[in-house]
Amino acid sequence: MSMNGIDISNWQNGINLDAVPYDFIIAKATQGKTYVSPDCARQVEQARARGKLFGVYHYIDGSGAIGEADFFIDNIKNWVGEGMLCLDWESNQNSAWDNEDYLRQVAQRVIDRTGIPPVIYVQQSRMAQVKPIADALNCALWIAQYANMNATGYQDAPWNEGAYSCAIRQYSSCGRLSGYSGNLDLNKAYMDAAAWKKYANPSGGASAPSPAPSKPSASAPSGSTLDLVYHIVTNDINGDARRDYCGSRYDDVQGFINDTHDASASTLAKWIRAGKYGNNPVRQTVIEACGGKYREAQDIINGKGKQTTYVVKSGDTLSGIAAKFGTTYQAIAAKNGISNPNLIYPGQVLKI
Structure with missing residues (x-):
């Protein structure tokens, strides 16, 4: 038994999940200790309203294992026991890459907080390093491996299927499905709906009740939005504590953080020149803490x-390198005469 599904993030902001075919979605919820995907709640709730299976994932960035796990759980606690919990372990925007013990700490903290082993996403070339940790913590694996970067719909038998065991296989980042005009990550889950629900809620018991939503403070804190963001990132204020601190200004503050995280280098440069981030040390602290x-x-x-060139490192992907420089893998491939974007090599010098 298997199911077809997509994983999405704010890159698919506004996607109409009533129009796209899928058995399940996995939506990006958080990254690091500051970023919350603006469209995650809408994406998840639209899928749930349709009666579809869902999961949420946290993108690890190396900013502190315990803090990352807590930030993830604090922001998705209403879905704990309802949807699959996943951790995204990639080289791009992750200062802890190559340190699998860091991944173990994040996963263990999620288990300690929820009692649920998270599913771990990783590229197939790094599977050997991650599998022992997944096995030790009883975490399933979600493996990414592509045959090529050609557009495709759902596949019954993805390339290299059966060469290794995993719970979910991501086989394309160039998926094309009716109801959406852009690229989608396509996945095959080697399970049925009952098994999916077991991953989401291994004990089968009722979900832990969520605390009552925090009410905004009667008077919002003073200072500029930059002042508030600087206070948050230097004092590691997350989850409900962040909402309590920001009060009625929470949306503005979180929007500032998300915009900084998503902005290209050229956009950030424009904002820096305009004075949006003040002077150092505030400027550097805020931008780097927000993942900018x-x-x-x-x-x-x-x-x-x-930077006009980049030296490929072990574990790099062309799409990951492109995201790092605010471009596309197609543009890098064309500039470097790469016919198969899935084939790059450590030590290779790429023009960006």
Whole structure:
């Protein structure tokens, strides 16, 4: 028995999940200790209203294992026991990459907080390093491996199927499905609906009740939005504590954080010149804590321009490199004469 599904993030903001065919979705919820995907709640609730299976994932960025896990759980606690919990372990925007013990700490903290072993997403080339941790913690694996970057619909038998065991296989980032005009990540889950629900709620018991939503403080804190963000990131204020601190200004503050995380280096440079981030140390602290491209933006401001070459490291993917530089894998492939974007090699120098 198997099922077809998609994983989505704010790159698919506004996607109409009533129009797209799928058995399940897995939506990005959080990243690091500051970023909350703006469209996650809408995406999840639309799928749930349709009676579909769902999961949520946290993108690990290396900013502190316990803090990352807590930030994830604090932001998705209403879905604990209802949807599959997943951890995304990738090289891009992850300072802990190559340190699988960090991944173990995050996964263990999720288990300690929820009693639920998270499903771990990783590229197939890193599976050997991650599998022992997954086995030790009873975590299932969600493996990414692509045959090519060609557009495709759902596949009954993805390339290399059966070469290794996993709970979910992501086999394309160029999926095309009716009801949505852009690319989608396509997945095959090797389970039925009952098994999915077992991953989401291994004990089969009722979900732990969520605390009552925090009420905004009667008077919002003073200071600029930048002041509030700086206070939050330097004092590691997350979850309900962040909502309590920000009060009625929470949406503005979280929007500032999300915009900083998502912005290209050139956009950040423009905002820096306009004074949005003030001066250092505030500027660097805020941008880096929000996952922004501080160094690249400063290079643009200082007249160095964007980095024009990149040396491929073990575990890199062309799409991951493209995301790092605010471009597309197609553009990098064309600039470097790469006919198969799935084949790059450590030590290879790429023009960006």
